[in-house]
Amino acid sequence: MSSRFDTIVRCSAGHLFTTKWMPLGSFKAxxxxxxxxxxxxxxxxxxxxxxxxxDTLTPEERETAARTHDTSVI
Ligand SMILES: [Zn+2]
Known part of the structure; x- marks a missing residue:
């Protein structure tokens, strides 16, 4: 499931994943x-x-990020 709020992010350890980046914030972040x-x-x-x-990512990095979505975990 994806929406216009889906955003690729990188954590401080260098992991790439997709998360919801809501304009008004989120209770979980x-x-x-x-x-x-x-x-x-x-x-x-x-x-x-x-x-x-x-557009700063390689196709492999984008695919990795798209495969990992935090809504399936939280
Ligand atoms: Zn991480």
Whole structure:
């Protein structure tokens, strides 16, 4: 399931995944401007994540991010 709020992000450990980045914030994440603190579904740890522009990624990285979506974990 995807929506226009789906955003590719990278955590502080370098993991790529897709998350919902709602304009008005989310109860499951702490907003820190363009960054936020949330659970990383790849490494199963809490981390600072930040938005990644999809065109800066390789096709392999985009596919990895698209496969991992935090709504399937939380
Ligand atoms: Zn991570």
């Amino acid at each position: 702490i907003r820190l401007g363009r960054r936020r603190y949330q659970r990383c579904p790849v490494g199963h740890h809490w981390a600072i994540v930040r938005k990644v522009a999809p």
